Amino acid sequence: MTHLKIERIDTTRLDIDLKQPITMSFGVVRSINVILVRMRDQDGLEGLGEATVLGGPFWGGESAEAVQATIEAYLKPLLLGTKVQGIGALSQNLTRFVRGNAAARNAVETAALDLIGRRSGRSASEILGGAVRSTIPVAWTLSTGSAEGDIEEGERAYAEQGHRRFKLKIRRSSSNEDVARSIRIIEAFRGRAAVIADVNQGWDEVAANRYLPRLQEAGLEGIEQPLPAGDIDAAARLSQRYGIEIIADEALTGPDSAFRIAAKRAATSFGLKPNRDGGPTATQAIAAIAAASGLGIYGGTMLETSLGTIASAHLYATIDELRLGSELFGPLRIVEDIASEPFKLVDGELIVPSGPGLGFSLDEDRVAFLARKANE
Ligand SMILES: [Mg+2]
Structure with missing residues (x-):
């Protein structure tokens, strides 16, 4: 053609x-x-x-x-x-x-x-170099606001949907309470499911050093963007000081930022997001920088509908080492989706459609x- x-x-x-x-x-x-x-x-x-x-x-x-x-x-x-x-x-x-x-x-x-x-x-993943996996593990986000509510929701997500990783949000205004809540959730799922906490740039280095020892001690798998995006020197110090994943999210804005962060070791893992990086090609370049630098990868989301989620899944399917799995749960968090077929997870894994293209219809x-x- x-x-x-x-x-x-x-x-x-x-x-x-x-x-x-x-x-x-x-x-x-x-x-x-x-x-x-x-x-x-x-x-x-x-x-x-x-x-x-x-x-x-x-x-x-x-x-x-x-x-x-x-x-x-x-x-x-x-x-x-x-x-x-x-x-x-x-x-x-x-x-x-x-x-x-x-x-x-x-x-x-x-x-x-x-x-x-x-x-x-051809499928989108074939055009992007070829799939090395047909399913993508998906975490679940807990956001009821209380430890009891989150543990209850987590138990349901664990048993009924098969999720084996949870994502929590930490607010700047109530970090102490959110850290205590996170620790209770980590303990409730110890040995069964991993926990990642996302601060969305809410802390400074002092706050990070106040909270991270407790979270690390409890068994937190990783902390996402604890510091403001521009503070990569402090992020490098955290990455060296702690034995947990320090995941870059807002700090990544394309391959050039990925190179700077990797060169300074200002993260131990990259959260990928084509919507933030400027498209699938740019995100693949970021994944290549992570692989060449020995950094891990977490398949991120902007809470897209099934359309953007499936596009990300095709891309993440081309990545061999998806160390922290993904958070491709957008379609399950929105009131209405735009796909002609319901979004499906099987045993906590998203099955990548076979195509042609995205294999998606409206x-x-x-x-x-x-x-x-x-x-x-
Ligand atoms: Mg994030």
Whole structure:
């Protein structure tokens, strides 16, 4: 088949509530804002991509409005009518003409990946180099607000869904209580499930040194982004001082930041997120830097719908050493999904669809309903 020629790009805004709000260090996340990208080729085939924002520009620098405007005003004119030689070439083109704006670039690159796959009958993971695993282990996030509630929910997730790793959020305003709650949860699941705690940049080095000894002693597997993203010298000291995983998340903004963090040993693991990194190609480069530096990998999420989650799963399936598994639980946390088939986990593992492309199809009625709701 001839190369993909991009004939049309459409964006649709969808706002979707979370089943249960998630309290992070910076505030409470109640909904996700999605920009759905549809890309059409010269033969009328369609590829899909998703950019996701956590209710506003609180977690990262982009808002849903900014993502949509960047795609409509800059990426669309750049790409319409052009031929795509391959996904790596497209990624370089996007990176050259649009700085930052990672979620916008990711949505467009993902749609092209899906479309290239549909045109050639290959799966997205095949185009990204080939899958080395067919399933991805998925952690579960506990956010009821109390240790008793979290342990109860964790027991259910352990027994009924097969999760073997839990993720907790730690607030800056109540770190003492959250650390005590985390320790109770770690103890309740000791020997059965691992626990990762995410501080979302909420601590400084003094606070980290106050809380980490207790968490390490209790058996915490890893702490995610304890310090502000820019403080990589202090993150390097924590990585050397403690024997737990120090996972970089917000500090990663693309391959260049990954190289700086790896060179300074300012993390022991990288949390991957195509939506934060600027697309699947950039995330693969970050994974390569981690592998070459002896750092571990955690497959992250922006709480995407099934679309973005499956796109991430295709990418994570190409990574041999997924030391900390993944947190691809987005579709299970949102009130309504946009997939034509329900999102499935089997024994705590996501089964990567076989394709072609992402192997994903939309529930068009649901998309139309959510689009109307977002425009109200
Ligand atoms: Mg995080």
